[in-house]
Amino acid sequence: MLRRALGWLGNPWLQIALNAIIVTISELCLKLGARDTAYLAHSWSWTGYTGLASIWTWLGIVFVVLSLVSWLYVLRLVPLSIAFPLSNVVHILVPLSCWIFLGELISPRRWAGIALVLIGLFVVAKPFARIEEKL
Amino acid sequence: MNSWKFVLIFSALITFVAGQLLFKRAMETSHSHGFGKQFAVWFVPGIVSMTVSFFLTLGLLQHLELSYVYPFQGLSVIIISVAATFLLKERLTLQLALGALLISAGVVLVSLS
Numbered sequence: 001m002l003r004r005a006l007g008w009l010g011n012p013w014l015q016i017a018l019n020a021i022i023v024t025i026s027e028l029c030l031k032l033g034a035r036d037t038a039y040l041a042h043s044w045s046w047t048g049y050t051g052l053a054s055i056w057t058w059l060g061i062v063f064v065v066l067s068l069v070s071w072l073y074v075l076r077l078v079p080l081s082i083a084f085p086l087s088n089v090v091h092i093l094v095p096l097s098c099w100i101f102l103g104e105l106i107s108p109r110r111w112a113g114i115a116l117v118l119i120g121l122f123v124v125a126k127p128f129a130r131i132e133e134k135l
Numbered sequence: 136m137n138s139w140k141f142v143l144i145f146s147a148l149i150t151f152v153a154g155q156l157l158f159k160r161a162m163e164t165s166h167s168h169g170f171g172k173q174f175a176v177w178f179v180p181g182i183v184s185m186t187v188s189f190f191l192t193l194g195l196l197q198h199l200e201l202s203y204v205y206p207f208q209g210l211s212v213i214i215i216s217v218a219a220t221f222l223l224k225e226r227l228t229l230q231l232a233l234g235a236l237l238i239s240a241g242v243v244l245v246s247l248s
Contacts (some may be wrong), residue, residue, distance in 0.1 A: 034196035051193045064189065075162040081219040081227055084155060085212050085235050091242045104200060109244060116241030117209075124234030 012077045016086050019070045024093040026063030028101060033057030085124040091117050140199070143191055144207050150188035152214050156222055157181030163223075209242020 033056035040050040051057040074083050092114050098104040161177035168174060195204045216235040220227040
């Protein structure tokens, strides 16, 4: 039972999806952290280190670390030239969640871009599905 | 800020791509050699590269909208697909190349909005 559950969790598709969700959460946290600290002027502030003054940045870092672990697991199983294009599903998830949670606007052109990314994902994912069937 | 903005965005992009390639190589090494010294040789530079990319991106986010900054990373799809073919000897099929181009075009379109 446990092995079956672990086997299911080890599915590369699921891991790529899970990774994209973790990345999206980390991006939102980092944006909130950056927003909170944008007023902190310092000659080295272009390095972004002033962002560390916000708890959101630290929470973002936790999710970045989690996403790294899950991403390394994906890389063990899937070629980079397939895994990386698929990981770009975050370019759909991030604008959508910026719209929903941060109140940023999505212009018609941006919606068109999101649609194009979606088509690209399907084109890449199709041969990947065939490879997986062979495994 | 304007030209600096693009220098910083480009630097964040290059360090990100390098990090991905180093991570993939590290995980390939782990198949045959486990997680020892051989693994660390690729993994540690990967972490360094990713950390630099992370802080550059954070700096950019303090001045620009997330939905503007982030999509620039979309260009990395093309760069990584090409680099994986030459540096990691992965097979780049026509379908993969087409998919990568579509994703990149979509991401750039998102970033221009």
